[in-house]
Amino acid sequence: MAGRPGVSAMTAQxxxxxxxxxxxxxxxxxxxxxxxLWGQPSGxxxxxxxxxxxMHGPHGITDLVGNVGRVMATGARWTALLGHDxxxxxxxxxxxxxxxxxxxxxxxxxxxxxxxxxxxxxVVTAVHNEVLCRLSRRSTSTCDDMDxxxxxxxxxxxxxxxxxxxxxxxxxxxxxxxxxxxxxxxVIASGRLAVVLGVEVDNVFGGRPGSRMxxxxxxxxxxxxxxxxxxxxxxxHLSDNAFGGAAFALPLQWSRNNRVLSAANPLLSLPxxxxxxxxxxxxxxxxxxxxxxxxxxTSAGRRLVEELMDRGMIIDVDHMSARTRADVxxxxxxxxxxxxxxxxxxLELSRPELRSERQLQPSEVELIRKTGGAVAPLVxxxxxxxAAADQGTLLTFLRAHRYNLARAGTEWSAFGSDxxxxxxxxRPGRLPPxxxxxxxxxxxxxxxxxxxxxGEVTFDINHDGVAHVGMLPDFLAALDAAGLSAxxxxxxxxxxxxxxxxxxxxxxxA
Numbered sequence: 001m002a003g004r005p006g007v008s009a010m011t012a013q014x015x016x017x018x019x020x021x022x023x024x025x026x027x028x029x030x031x032x033x034x035x036x037l038w039g040q041p042s043g044x045x046x047x048x049x050x051x052x053x054x055m056h057g058p059h060g061i062t063d064l065v066g067n068v069g070r071v072m073a074t075g076a077r078w079t080a081l082l083g084h085d086x087x088x089x090x091x092x093x094x095x096x097x098x099x100x101x102x103x104x105x106x107x108x109x110x111x112x113x114x115x116x117x118x119x120x121x122x123v124v125t126a127v128h129n130e131v132l133c134r135l136s137r138r139s140t141s142t143c144d145d146m147d148x149x150x151x152x153x154x155x156x157x158x159x160x161x162x163x164x165x166x167x168x169x170x171x172x173x174x175x176x177x178x179x180x181x182x183x184x185x186x187v188i189a190s191g192r193l194a195v196v197l198g199v200e201v202d203n204v205f206g207g208r209p210g211s212r213m214x215x216x217x218x219x220x221x222x223x224x225x226x227x228x229x230x231x232x233x234x235x236x237h238l239s240d241n242a243f244g245g246a247a248f249a250l251p252l253q254w255s256r257n258n259r260v261l262s263a264a265n266p267l268l269s270l271p272x273x274x275x276x277x278x279x280x281x282x283x284x285x286x287x288x289x290x291x292x293x294x295x296x297x298t299s300a301g302r303r304l305v306e307e308l309m310d311r312g313m314i315i316d317v318d319h320m321s322a323r324t325r326a327d328v329x330x331x332x333x334x335x336x337x338x339x340x341x342x343x344x345x346x347l348e349l350s351r352p353e354l355r356s357e358r359q360l361q362p363s364e365v366e367l368i369r370k371t372g373g374a375v376a377p378l379v380x381x382x383x384x385x386x387a388a389a390d391q392g393t394l395l396t397f398l399r400a401h402r403y404n405l406a407r408a409g410t411e412w413s414a415f416g417s418d419x420x421x422x423x424x425x426x427r428p429g430r431l432p433p434x435x436x437x438x439x440x441x442x443x444x445x446x447x448x449x450x451x452x453x454x455g456e457v458t459f460d461i462n463h464d465g466v467a468h469v470g471m472l473p474d475f476l477a478a479l480d481a482a483g484l485s486a487x488x489x490x491x492x493x494x495x496x497x498x499x500x501x502x503x504x505x506x507x508x509x510a
Contacts, residue, residue: 017188017497018120018444021472022376023343023416025200026106026159027152031128033138036065037420038088039104041111041155042162045089045454049107052095053086056102060084060094065132066102069422090455098425098465105419108163108175110470111193113452115174117473118443120188120496123232123342125198126152127421131272145201153228156197179229181504188496191444196499198232198316199225207242207300215303222307231503232314234342235304236324239273243304244328245295245321248277249287249358261288280322280357284347287356296323297331305331312507315339317368322357329367337509338372338502343416343423346403350383359383362407369408372505374498376414377404379466379475380424394426394466394478401484405491412498413491417472425466426475431482435462440477443493449473 029037038055040048056063060083067081085094088103095103111119126149133143142148156177163173174192178184187194205221207213213221236246238253248255255261255277281290297305305328308315315332317325318341332339347359360368365375381396390396397415404413417425438460439448452459452470459467461474480489491498 017494018118019472019476019492020121020123020414020495020499021119021417021419021469022123022340022374022414022499023125023198023378023418023421024106024122024469025127025418025420026111026124027155028127028420029104030140030151030155031126031133031148032065033133033136033143034140035136035138036132037102037104039107041104041106042108042159045107045109049089049092049104051086051088052103056084056086058083058086060086063102065422066100069101069424070099090457092455092457096468098427098467100467101422101424105468107468108159109454110452110468112174113470114472115193116442116446117449117470118476118493119193119472120191121184121194121196121499123196123198123499124156125200125232125234128152128201129238130202145203146206149199149201149225153197153225153230156195157229160195177229179231181500181507184500184503185497188500194496194500196232196314196503197228197230198234198314199230200234200237200316200319202237202239202246203241204233204235204237204243205304207304209240209242211242213242213300218300218303219307222304222311226311226313230313232316232340232342233308234316234318235301235328236320238319240275240293240295242298243301244297244324245275245293246273246324247319247321247356247358248275248291248293249356255291258289258291261291283322284361285322285355285357286352287354292357293321293323295321297327301327302331309335309337309506310510312503312510314503314506316342318342318344319358322361325357325364329364329371332371332373333367335509336371338374338505339368340373340502341368341375343378343418343421344375345378345381345383346400349381349385349400349403351385354383365404365407369410372502374410374412374414374502375404375408376416377401378423379415379417380426382424390430392424392427393430394475395430395482397426398479398482398484401479401492402488405488410498411491412494412501414495414499415492417466417469419469428461428463428465431462431478436474436478436481440474443473443476449477 038052087093128148163175167173176187178194184194253273276294277291280292345359377400384396439450
């Protein structure tokens with residue numbers, strides 16, 4: 001049966017800016033000791049996307065992160081622990097895939113396809129985890145968070161220079177690191193990709209728990225990364241740091257003061273994340289007895305927020321404890337300063353037993369919008385309370401997007417893919433009979449969009465789900481095929497310009 005033609009909604013008026021992805025990790029191959037995520041983001045695919053056996057072992061049996069992640073995050077059968085097909089270029093048997101966590105999904109060829117299909121702004125976030133680095137057979141010389149951030153920032157600038165060389169010389173490439181809203185507007189208007197550099201690590205700016213960084217040291221450190229081009233900061237990640245408390249929402253976290261919660265963790269012997277908790281079930285939280293981190297924003301955290309505001313940098317409230325997020329939102333509201341949640345889920349939409357402080361309360365969504373900020377749902381809504389047949393499909397994002405629009409009443413809305421993170425991506429299925437028909441119209445004009453091809457393989461969202469960054473145009477077209485209206489699509493297709501407007505507000509408040 002022929003599929004429904006895609007993206008009719010995208011031809012609506014006022015959708016010329018293109019869409020934005022507010023959360024992806026292009027250079028995660030340099031993180032976690034360099035021995036977790038296989039594949040480089042640029043270069044000849046035959047070389048940089050070759051079979052992963054040398055890192056992940058025969059049939060991927062030593063890829064513990066990817067194999068365990070596939071079981072835990074996607075509900076796959078335990079047989080996933082037995083490994084995966086290691087075949088990379090040219091046949092790509094086994095990866096990239098919607099349920100893959102440990103292979104490059106943001107190669108330049110795929111990213112260029114996304115740009116050709118309407119992607120105009122991406123927040124490329126340097127990511128790392130020191131615990132995972134120490135546990136891996138690392139090839140990097142350091143596990144320090146900010147040392148690895150430096151590697152990834154350098155790689156982003158190298159990527160820009162590489163694309164320039166391919167395209168004809170300095171300034172000619174389609175991959176442009178932007179340092180101001182004015183630069184971003186110019187890049188977007190020229191049909192290229194505006195790249196905003198961000199940071200997401202546990203000990204951001206060296207702010208380890210218990211560290212005593214002087215105000216002068218903090219100012220100098222923030223300024224160093226501002227000068228390096230960083231503009232988007234996630235102050236908290238998986239653990240508490242000197243600036244505040246992280247959300248109590250993961251199996252690798254347990255309570256210092258609650259023996260029941262601690263005993264429930266099967267990984268007590270690992271040096272992972274301990275935090276003090278309190279029950280807040282009255283606020284709607286249900287995860288592990290409704291427990292939440294007791295820690296809020298510290299005095300050093302308040303100085304950090306002020307430093308970021310002074311420079312007009314984007315403050316991202318994801319991964320914060322409820323108390324830390326409340327403190328940051330109070331500061332943002334008082335200063336009329338916009339903040340962002342770049343890859344979030346919603347408490348009201350989640351399964352009761354999974355409702356944690358990692359998700360946004362309805363009041364928090366509204367408060368973020370009142371500051372002039374933005375909420376971007378995670379592309380794969382893994383905790384959503386839906387029928388089993390819909391779990392993990394793009395229909396969960398469709399529902400989250402509609403909730404976000406209804407709750408926030410905004411003119412634009414982005415998403416966060418978390419490519420090369422450990423969140424998973426929308427799986428195939430649950431589209432109307434026939435699925436998305438290829439080729440589909442390009443949302444920003446030009447020729448039609450055909451299936452993604454590389455080497456000997458062709459990717460089709462109807463069968464492969466969202467396998468790599470190049471399938472973001474297919475993702476939006478599939479949303480249209482699934483019933484997203486023109487009025488609901490338009491905010492997504494205005495999101496690149498919307499993020500720049502938010503950034504402009506932040507700079508004006510600086």
